[in-house]
Amino acid sequence: MLKNSITFLGTGGGRVVVFRQIRHSGGMWLNLEGINILIDPGPGSLVRIFEHGFDTRNLDVIVVSHRHLDHSSDLNAVVESATESTKKPLNLLASPEDVIEGDDPILLRYLRKGIGEFGIIRENTEINYRDIKIVGTVRHIHEGAQTYGIEFHSQEKKVVYVPCGRFYEGMLEGYSENADLMIFNTTFPAPVEKYYHLSVDDVEQMLLRYRPKKAVITHFSIPMLKSDPEKIAARLSRKADLPVIAAYDGLRVEF
Numbered sequence: 001m002l003k004n005s006i007t008f009l010g011t012g013g014g015r016v017v018v019f020r021q022i023r024h025s026g027g028m029w030l031n032l033e034g035i036n037i038l039i040d041p042g043p044g045s046l047v048r049i050f051e052h053g054f055d056t057r058n059l060d061v062i063v064v065s066h067r068h069l070d071h072s073s074d075l076n077a078v079v080e081s082a083t084e085s086t087k088k089p090l091n092l093l094a095s096p097e098d099v100i101e102g103d104d105p106i107l108l109r110y111l112r113k114g115i116g117e118f119g120i121i122r123e124n125t126e127i128n129y130r131d132i133k134i135v136g137t138v139r140h141i142h143e144g145a146q147t148y149g150i151e152f153h154s155q156e157k158k159v160v161y162v163p164c165g166r167f168y169e170g171m172l173e174g175y176s177e178n179a180d181l182m183i184f185n186t187t188f189p190a191p192v193e194k195y196y197h198l199s200v201d202d203v204e205q206m207l208l209r210y211r212p213k214k215a216v217i218t219h220f221s222i223p224m225l226k227s228d229p230e231k232i233a234a235r236l237s238r239k240a241d242l243p244v245i246a247a248y249d250g251l252r253v254e255f
């Protein structure tokens with residue numbers, strides 16, 4: 001049942017929704033060909049993992065899309081839990097460099113020995129893990145954090161994650177077409193100049209360009225929740241002529 005599925009531990013985005021927990025946060029649990037990957041362990045991730053019947057000790061890989069706390073605050077807690085306090089190292093942590101290095105890394109230094117391998121995500125990079133690849137695609141423009149598009153490829157499947165960032169033309173090149181699943185951090189219903197986040201209009205352009213088999217919108221701000229994500233997903237579905245799902249906390253999507 002779990003094989004080739006993704007479970008949304010939380011679907012909140014933006015400061016207010018996440019830090020007042022109007023929706024849960026905590027990222028996504030992806031199972032690709034039996035490999036368990038936790039993506040973006042934001043606030044509450046450790047709690048939501050067990051609440052949804054998962055166990056951190058079954059994690060193979062953790063992926064952090066960028067260092068902002070809504071995507072990374074529980075990284076240390078989950079590493080501590082998954083590795084039984086660093087005794088059994090996690091196989092792979094994949095992230096941009098500033099999550100683990102530099103002046104102000106997210107990963108605590110004493111937990112580094114709990115990580116078997118560090119994979120650095122940059123533009124056009126591939127990290128191999130068993131039979132799958134974690135691919136860094138396009139650079140995103142996202143304030144104060146190195147951020148890239150991230151894809152997960154197996155022999156059979158492609159899952160594409162479009163994390164936070166301000167839309168620019170460069171995002172219409174470099175992602176895979178016809179992915180089995182494409183996930184968009186769709187923070188705003190319409191473009192907001194001062195924030196570095198995707199809007200529904202941007203997602204529409206990317207859907208038309210990349211034509212995934214199925215898409216999910218998530219990471220919702222207050223204006224997005226007020227505009228009703230379900231209605232927006234239905235409208236995107238009609239316009240792009242492909243299934244678009246509005247994520248809710250606990251949603252599981254198979255692909």
Ligand SMILES: [Zn+2]
Nearest residue numbers: 013014070164
């Ligand atoms: Zn975010």
Ligand SMILES: [Zn+2]
Nearest residue numbers: 066068142164
């Ligand atoms: Zn961010």
